[in-house]
Amino acid sequence: MNIQMIGIDHSRASVEERELFSFTKTKQKELMEAVVRQQSVDGCVLLSTCNRMELYVSLDAKAEPDLYRIICHCKQISGEEEKRLRELFTVRTEEDAVRHLFLLTAGLKSKIIGEDQILTQVGDALEFARSGEFADTVLKTLFRMAVTAGKKIKTQVAIPKGNTSTIDAALTQLARQGYQFAGENCLVIGNGEMGRLTARAFQERGANVTVTVRQYHSGEVRIPEGCARIHYGERYHKIPECRYVVSATASPNVTLERVELEKWKLEHPITFVDLAVPRDIDTSIRELSWAEVYDIDDFQGGIGLSERQQEQLQAANLLAEEELAAFVSWYECRDMVPQIQKFGALAAQDVSWRMGRTFQQMKLDASQCRQLADAVEQTSQKVFQKMLFGLRDHADTDVMRECLAALEKVWKEE
Structure with a gap:
């Protein structure tokens, strides 16, 4: 999984330091344009709030772009100041980056545990990146699943909290x-x-x-x-x-x-x-x-967690791990999408062909027959693809690949 996050937040940086890396919408666009210009970058999403700035990127295999330098160049930070501030940044990769985003979206990385604003902010960050065509399929899926995971954790794990903003x-x-x-x-x-x-x-x-x-x-x-x-x-x-x-x-x-x-x-x-x-x-x-x-x-400092909150936090982390596993499964199986779509089309064509004689017996004119055949074909394709995508999301990756190989063999024999 080649996903990377680099960021600065309240846990390591003061407000004076964080505001150096605060981005207006215009500057957000400028930074993301600079990032996606890197040959090794497939997509990026920037999250910029009062308490944090985090840049998520989807990379080619073994790529290691200097994202910190790109950020500093955009903010016109250089020399000794650039060197000094680097230690305030955290870099997370692969599953660690995904886990962080899921916990963050649920409000579990905030100063105020369980706060609600971050969920909206993560969704807005995705929409802004999509509108500028900066996010690739991997990051679009990651952020959609993060928002879903955040809502799920907030719904299923009622972490007691006094303040939500x-x-x-x-x-x-x-x-x-x-x-x-x-x-x-x-x-x-x-x-x-x-x-x-x-x-x-x-x-x-x-x-x-x-x-x-x-x-x-x-x-x-x-x-x-x-x-x-x-x-x-x-x-x-x-x-x-x-x-x-x-x-x-x-x-x-x-x-x-x-x-x-x-x-x-x-x-x-x-x-x-x-x-x-x-x-x-x-x-x-x-x-x-x-x-x-x-x-x-x-504000927000010195807010300790009660024993009850600690227990709920553990439950939330377990739920986040389940959501992480679901994303990893999708990520590892995303190359199967073209095969699944192909098999859906083949199955639909087969159903339509087998229904051909039935259509003729219904005494429909050619136009009606064609419309009915198209409807059956489209419906069959959706149903078959839904079954395969469902299997992909719940089956072991190796088992799923064996299933697709078996289907490939069946259609070749026919």
Whole structure:
């Protein structure tokens, strides 16, 4: 199995280091174009989130491209910095790469065990790679099976968890530190998925929430019901009224700058929470006497697992191993697909030929007879191929090859 993953994530890299390898959609396309230009690469999929950047590639036999160097070239990182950052990356190959993706999609590699966002993010990564024709058949199948495995694990193994998103973890941690939310004003910058999650999280805790939008027309943006809205350009004027300000955009640009905020002489504290990578909020804002600033790495830490969670985690790992075995079986048998399709076509032709006299006895005209024959042939082909693909997915690889060899012999003898 020649599948490789190279990535950087929260387990080894700080937010400052991770944001060096954060990719906008434009940069994602640029990187994947550079990767698939390598002669040894058949396809690639890039997963880029706040906590991780992972590049999955399908390779020719014995190929060993320097994927890290390609990534650094795309991000214009070179020299001593390139050498220093290399140690933050992890490379996984073959079954280890597949296992990691399955566990990741189930939320078992996240800071918040069992979190739900990663499942959507993995699916979105596949769709983006497919739309640009970067993913080959192997990676398309791998990511589809990973999403299926993630859903299956989440359904069958109910891992107990208190928080299912970064903002929930953040607010829970702040509450433990004595922060109050009920009745407080909160400004959420960004109305994408994370922005909407943030707005709902504050609403559930009784806060008065305002969300920034870039258009006033309600048909063009979606914000949670009950939230007020202001234009993004008015955000600085709203901040003095707020106790909390959260920036949660997918933009690579800074949303809040110190030079604008230091104009205010405030007597009450404001807590800024930056959930973006790269970070949205000017880090020097924390030097203002009335401001305190948190970023994504200030939360989710120190979350231990109970004995019950450990047991459920073991069950999830066993289920992931079953899904891994299913993918390995598909991978090892993928060369059988042309044979199975050929036998399906031959079987359909045989059924159609044997039904020929029956069609004639039905006293149909030539056109009707042909339409019926085509329908029978297509149906027969689908049924026969479904049986063979089902056998391939459940039978031992060697047994399946023997079956196909026997079928080949039978048709040759006929």
